[in-house]
Amino acid sequence: MRVALVQVDSPAGEPAGERRARVGDLVRSAGEADLVVLPELWAAGYFAFDDYAAEAEDFEGPTLAAARGWAGELDAHVHLGSFVERDADGRLFNTAVLLSPEGEVEHVYRKIHVFGYRSREAELLTAGDDAPVAATAIGRVAATTCYDLRFPELWRSLVDGGARTVIVPAAWPAARREHWRLFTSCRAVEEQIVLIACNAVGVQHGVELGGHSRVVDPWGTVLAEAGAEPGVTWCDVDTAVVDRARAEFPVLADRRGDLPFAGNAPAPHSGTAAPRA
Numbered sequence: 571m572r573v574a575l576v577q578v579d580s581p582a583g584e585p586a587g588e589r590r591a592r593v594g595d596l597v598r599s600a601g602e603a604d605l606v607v608l609p610e611l612w613a614a615g616y617f618a619f620d621d622y623a624a625e626a627e628d629f630e631g632p633t634l635a636a637a638r639g640w641a642g643e644l645d646a647h648v649h650l651g652s653f654v655e656r657d658a659d660g661r662l663f664n665t666a667v668l669l670s671p672e673g674e675v676e677h678v679y680r681k682i683h684v685f686g687y688r689s690r691e692a693e694l695l696t697a698g699d700d701a702p703v704a705a706t707a708i709g710r711v712a713a714t715t716c717y718d719l720r721f722p723e724l725w726r727s728l729v730d731g732g733a734r735t736v737i738v739p740a741a742w743p744a745a746r747r748e749h750w751r752l753f754t755s756c757r758a759v760e761e762q763i764v765l766i767a768c769n770a771v772g773v774q775h776g777v778e779l780g781g782h783s784r785v786v787d788p789w790g791t792v793l794a795e796a797g798a799e800p801g802v803t804w805c806d807v808d809t810a811v812v813d814r815a816r817a818e819f820p821v822l823a824d825r826r827g828d829l830p831f832a833g834n835a836p837a838p839h840s841g842t843a844a845p846r847a
Protein backbone atom coordinates (compact mmCIF):
# COMPACT_ATOMS: atom_id res chain seq x y z
CA MET A 571 0.00 0.00 0.00
CA ARG A 572 1.38 3.41 -1.02
CA VAL A 573 0.55 6.03 1.61
CA ALA A 574 0.71 9.79 1.10
CA LEU A 575 0.82 11.92 4.26
CA VAL A 576 -0.35 15.40 3.29
CA GLN A 577 0.86 17.97 5.83
CA VAL A 578 -1.07 21.22 5.50
CA ASP A 579 -1.00 24.58 7.25
CA SER A 580 -4.10 26.61 8.13
CA PRO A 581 -3.08 30.29 8.19
CA ALA A 582 -5.47 32.69 9.92
CA GLY A 583 -7.65 34.74 7.60
CA GLU A 584 -7.60 32.30 4.67
CA PRO A 585 -11.20 31.75 3.52
CA ALA A 586 -12.33 28.14 3.92
CA GLY A 587 -13.13 27.71 0.21
CA GLU A 588 -9.66 28.91 -0.80
CA ARG A 589 -8.11 26.62 1.78
CA ARG A 590 -9.97 23.59 0.46
CA ALA A 591 -8.87 24.47 -3.09
CA ARG A 592 -5.23 24.90 -2.02
CA VAL A 593 -5.25 21.63 -0.07
CA GLY A 594 -6.92 19.95 -3.05
CA ASP A 595 -3.95 20.91 -5.24
CA LEU A 596 -1.61 19.33 -2.71
CA VAL A 597 -3.75 16.18 -2.49
CA ARG A 598 -3.85 15.88 -6.29
CA SER A 599 -0.05 15.90 -6.34
CA ALA A 600 -0.27 12.58 -4.43
CA GLY A 601 -1.34 10.90 -7.67
CA GLU A 602 0.09 7.42 -7.13
CA ALA A 603 -1.23 6.85 -3.63
CA ASP A 604 -3.52 4.04 -2.43
CA LEU A 605 -4.25 6.00 0.75
CA VAL A 606 -4.04 9.76 1.30
CA VAL A 607 -4.14 11.07 4.89
CA LEU A 608 -4.73 14.64 6.07
CA PRO A 609 -4.39 16.30 9.52
CA GLU A 610 -6.91 17.22 12.23
CA LEU A 611 -9.35 20.13 11.67
CA TRP A 612 -7.27 21.65 8.86
CA ALA A 613 -10.31 23.35 7.25
CA ALA A 614 -11.22 25.41 10.33
CA GLY A 615 -7.72 25.36 11.86
CA TYR A 616 -7.44 23.43 15.13
CA PHE A 617 -6.35 26.46 17.20
CA ALA A 618 -8.88 28.82 15.55
CA PHE A 619 -11.39 28.17 18.35
CA ASP A 620 -13.36 31.37 17.65
CA ASP A 621 -14.06 30.04 14.13
CA TYR A 622 -15.37 26.60 15.10
CA ALA A 623 -19.05 27.59 15.14
CA ALA A 624 -18.85 29.50 11.85
CA GLU A 625 -16.84 26.77 10.10
CA ALA A 626 -18.91 23.85 11.44
CA GLU A 627 -20.39 21.67 8.70
CA ASP A 628 -23.11 19.09 8.34
CA PHE A 629 -21.66 15.59 8.00
CA GLU A 630 -22.29 15.79 4.25
CA GLY A 631 -20.69 19.23 4.09
CA PRO A 632 -18.04 20.87 1.87
CA THR A 633 -15.03 19.09 3.39
CA LEU A 634 -16.55 15.65 2.87
CA ALA A 635 -17.65 16.63 -0.64
CA ALA A 636 -14.15 17.86 -1.52
CA ALA A 637 -12.52 14.70 -0.14
CA ARG A 638 -15.00 12.54 -2.03
CA GLY A 639 -13.95 14.32 -5.23
CA TRP A 640 -10.24 13.77 -4.47
CA ALA A 641 -10.83 10.06 -3.78
CA GLY A 642 -12.51 9.66 -7.16
CA GLU A 643 -9.91 11.70 -9.04
CA LEU A 644 -7.00 9.77 -7.51
CA ASP A 645 -8.78 6.41 -7.40
CA ALA A 646 -7.46 6.20 -3.80
CA HIS A 647 -8.73 5.91 -0.27
CA VAL A 648 -8.78 9.35 1.35
CA HIS A 649 -8.72 9.87 5.09
CA LEU A 650 -9.84 13.49 5.18
CA GLY A 651 -8.33 14.12 8.61
CA SER A 652 -11.11 15.68 10.61
CA PHE A 653 -13.55 18.58 10.43
CA VAL A 654 -15.89 20.41 12.83
CA GLU A 655 -19.19 18.60 12.37
CA ARG A 656 -22.53 20.05 13.52
CA ASP A 657 -25.16 17.38 14.20
CA ALA A 658 -28.95 17.73 14.03
CA ASP A 659 -29.04 18.83 17.71
CA GLY A 660 -26.51 21.59 17.09
CA ARG A 661 -23.68 19.79 18.91
CA LEU A 662 -20.18 20.14 17.46
CA PHE A 663 -17.82 17.17 17.05
CA ASN A 664 -14.26 16.64 15.83
CA THR A 665 -15.14 14.10 13.13
CA ALA A 666 -12.66 12.00 11.16
CA VAL A 667 -13.72 10.14 8.00
CA LEU A 668 -12.18 7.55 5.67
CA LEU A 669 -13.53 7.40 2.11
CA SER A 670 -13.12 4.60 -0.42
CA PRO A 671 -11.88 5.33 -3.97
CA GLU A 672 -15.56 5.27 -4.97
CA GLY A 673 -16.26 8.02 -2.43
CA GLU A 674 -18.15 5.80 0.00
CA VAL A 675 -17.84 6.54 3.71
CA GLU A 676 -15.93 3.57 5.13
CA HIS A 677 -15.11 4.73 8.64
CA VAL A 678 -16.23 7.56 10.93
CA TYR A 679 -14.61 8.46 14.24
CA ARG A 680 -15.66 11.33 16.52
CA LYS A 681 -12.75 12.27 18.78
CA ILE A 682 -13.28 10.78 22.22
CA HIS A 683 -10.66 12.63 24.27
CA VAL A 684 -11.22 16.31 23.50
CA PHE A 685 -8.27 18.45 24.59
CA GLY A 686 -8.40 21.09 27.31
CA TYR A 687 -4.78 22.03 28.00
CA ARG A 688 -4.24 25.51 26.53
CA SER A 689 -7.06 24.51 24.19
CA ARG A 690 -10.79 25.34 24.04
CA GLU A 691 -11.63 22.14 22.21
CA ALA A 692 -13.04 20.46 25.35
CA GLU A 693 -15.21 23.51 26.04
CA LEU A 694 -16.57 23.86 22.48
CA LEU A 695 -16.86 20.32 21.18
CA THR A 696 -18.82 17.29 22.31
CA ALA A 697 -16.76 14.14 22.88
CA GLY A 698 -17.52 11.07 20.79
CA ASP A 699 -18.21 7.72 22.43
CA ASP A 700 -17.62 5.12 19.74
CA ALA A 701 -14.38 3.65 18.37
CA PRO A 702 -15.27 1.40 15.43
CA VAL A 703 -13.04 -0.79 13.28
CA ALA A 704 -13.86 -1.08 9.56
CA ALA A 705 -13.08 -3.93 7.17
CA THR A 706 -11.87 -2.21 3.98
CA ALA A 707 -9.92 -3.02 0.83
CA ILE A 708 -6.81 -1.73 2.65
CA GLY A 709 -7.40 -3.99 5.66
CA ARG A 710 -9.02 -3.64 9.08
CA VAL A 711 -8.71 0.05 9.83
CA ALA A 712 -9.52 2.29 12.79
CA ALA A 713 -8.75 5.90 13.65
CA THR A 714 -8.07 7.98 16.72
CA THR A 715 -7.41 11.71 16.76
CA CYS A 716 -4.34 13.49 18.18
CA TYR A 717 -4.71 13.67 22.01
CA ASP A 718 -6.26 10.16 21.91
CA LEU A 719 -2.66 8.93 21.49
CA ARG A 720 -2.25 9.40 25.25
CA PHE A 721 -5.00 6.91 26.18
CA PRO A 722 -3.74 3.34 25.69
CA GLU A 723 -7.01 1.74 26.82
CA LEU A 724 -8.71 3.19 23.74
CA TRP A 725 -6.03 1.67 21.54
CA ARG A 726 -6.30 -1.74 23.19
CA SER A 727 -10.04 -1.69 22.52
CA LEU A 728 -9.30 -1.11 18.82
CA VAL A 729 -6.99 -4.12 18.76
CA ASP A 730 -9.66 -6.16 20.52
CA GLY A 731 -12.00 -5.03 17.72
CA GLY A 732 -9.60 -6.40 15.10
CA ALA A 733 -7.71 -3.26 14.01
CA ARG A 734 -4.51 -3.84 12.03
CA THR A 735 -3.92 -0.25 10.84
CA VAL A 736 -4.77 2.88 12.83
CA ILE A 737 -4.86 6.32 11.20
CA VAL A 738 -4.18 9.37 13.38
CA PRO A 739 -5.02 12.88 12.13
CA ALA A 740 -3.41 15.44 14.44
CA ALA A 741 -2.77 19.08 15.26
CA TRP A 742 0.07 18.42 17.72
CA PRO A 743 2.20 21.40 18.71
CA ALA A 744 5.95 21.49 18.06
CA ALA A 745 6.46 22.18 21.79
CA ARG A 746 5.67 18.50 22.53
CA ARG A 747 7.18 16.91 19.41
CA GLU A 748 9.12 14.36 21.46
CA HIS A 749 5.83 13.21 23.04
CA TRP A 750 4.45 12.85 19.50
CA ARG A 751 7.35 10.67 18.46
CA LEU A 752 7.20 8.67 21.68
CA PHE A 753 3.46 7.98 21.61
CA THR A 754 3.22 7.18 17.90
CA SER A 755 6.08 4.68 18.25
CA CYS A 756 4.81 3.31 21.55
CA ARG A 757 1.23 2.71 20.36
CA ALA A 758 2.48 0.94 17.19
CA VAL A 759 4.73 -1.42 19.18
CA GLU A 760 2.37 -1.96 22.12
CA GLU A 761 -0.66 -2.70 19.92
CA GLN A 762 1.33 -4.42 17.13
CA ILE A 763 -0.26 -2.32 14.41
CA VAL A 764 0.74 -0.11 11.51
CA LEU A 765 0.23 3.45 12.74
CA ILE A 766 -0.21 6.20 10.13
CA ALA A 767 -0.15 9.67 11.70
CA CYS A 768 -0.57 12.94 9.81
CA ASN A 769 0.11 16.18 11.70
CA ALA A 770 -0.59 19.82 10.85
CA VAL A 771 2.17 22.38 10.22
CA GLY A 772 2.54 26.15 10.30
CA VAL A 773 1.57 28.61 13.01
CA GLN A 774 -2.05 28.88 14.16
CA HIS A 775 -2.93 31.71 16.54
CA GLY A 776 0.57 31.79 18.00
CA VAL A 777 0.92 27.99 18.28
CA GLU A 778 3.54 26.29 16.12
CA LEU A 779 2.31 22.92 14.85
CA GLY A 780 4.86 20.13 14.88
CA GLY A 781 4.55 18.32 11.53
CA HIS A 782 6.77 15.21 11.50
CA SER A 783 3.93 13.04 10.28
CA ARG A 784 5.02 9.43 10.58
CA VAL A 785 4.33 5.83 9.72
CA VAL A 786 5.49 3.26 12.28
CA ASP A 787 5.28 -0.52 12.02
CA PRO A 788 4.71 -3.07 14.84
CA TRP A 789 8.47 -3.51 15.34
CA GLY A 790 8.84 0.21 15.98
CA THR A 791 10.48 0.81 12.62
CA VAL A 792 9.76 4.34 11.46
CA LEU A 793 8.89 3.73 7.81
CA ALA A 794 8.60 7.47 7.05
CA GLU A 795 8.84 10.73 8.91
CA ALA A 796 8.12 14.14 7.40
CA GLY A 797 9.75 17.44 8.25
CA ALA A 798 7.92 20.51 9.49
CA GLU A 799 6.90 22.01 6.12
CA PRO A 800 3.67 21.67 4.14
CA GLY A 801 3.86 18.92 1.51
CA VAL A 802 3.49 15.25 0.73
CA THR A 803 5.52 12.46 2.34
CA TRP A 804 5.37 9.02 0.74
CA CYS A 805 5.58 5.64 2.37
CA ASP A 806 5.24 2.08 1.05
CA VAL A 807 3.61 -0.11 3.69
CA ASP A 808 3.25 -3.88 3.68
CA THR A 809 0.33 -4.28 6.09
CA ALA A 810 1.00 -8.06 6.33
CA VAL A 811 3.80 -7.03 8.72
CA VAL A 812 1.13 -6.91 11.43
CA ASP A 813 0.24 -10.61 11.17
CA ARG A 814 3.91 -11.55 10.85
CA ALA A 815 4.85 -9.55 13.95
CA ARG A 816 1.96 -10.93 15.99
CA ALA A 817 2.84 -14.51 14.99
CA GLU A 818 6.56 -14.14 15.62
CA PHE A 819 6.29 -12.17 18.88
CA PRO A 820 2.84 -13.04 20.30
CA VAL A 821 2.76 -10.57 23.17
CA LEU A 822 -0.97 -9.88 22.77
CA ALA A 823 -1.66 -13.57 23.39
CA ASP A 824 0.10 -13.32 26.77
CA ARG A 825 -2.42 -10.89 28.27
CA ARG A 826 -3.75 -11.92 31.68
CA GLY A 827 -7.45 -11.62 30.93
CA ASP A 828 -8.16 -13.62 34.09
CA LEU A 829 -6.94 -10.77 36.31
CA PRO A 830 -9.03 -7.66 36.97
CA PHE A 831 -6.41 -5.12 35.86
CA ALA A 832 -6.09 -6.73 32.44
CA GLY A 833 -9.36 -5.29 31.14
CA ASN A 834 -11.10 -1.93 31.44
CA ALA A 835 -13.39 -3.08 34.26
CA PRO A 836 -12.65 -1.36 37.58
CA ALA A 837 -10.68 -3.57 39.93
CA PRO A 838 -12.99 -5.12 42.54
CA HIS A 839 -12.41 -3.95 46.10
CA SER A 840 -13.46 -6.80 48.31
CA GLY A 841 -12.30 -5.05 51.45
CA THR A 842 -10.68 -8.29 52.62
CA ALA A 843 -7.28 -8.18 50.97
CA ALA A 844 -4.52 -6.26 52.65
CA PRO A 845 -3.09 -3.49 50.45
CA ARG A 846 0.21 -4.34 48.88
CA ALA A 847 3.23 -2.68 50.43
Ligand SMILES: NC(=O)CCC(=O)C(=O)O
Nearest residue numbers: 685716717741742743746
Ligand atom coordinates in the same frame (compact mmCIF):
# COMPACT_ATOMS: atom_id res chain seq x y z
N1 LIG B 1 -5.04 18.53 19.01
C1 LIG B 1 -4.74 17.87 20.10
O1 LIG B 1 -5.46 16.98 20.53
C2 LIG B 1 -3.46 18.27 20.76
C3 LIG B 1 -2.94 17.22 21.73
C4 LIG B 1 -1.65 17.64 22.35
O2 LIG B 1 -1.10 18.69 22.05
C5 LIG B 1 -1.02 16.76 23.32
O3 LIG B 1 -1.58 15.72 23.68
O4 LIG B 1 0.09 17.11 23.80
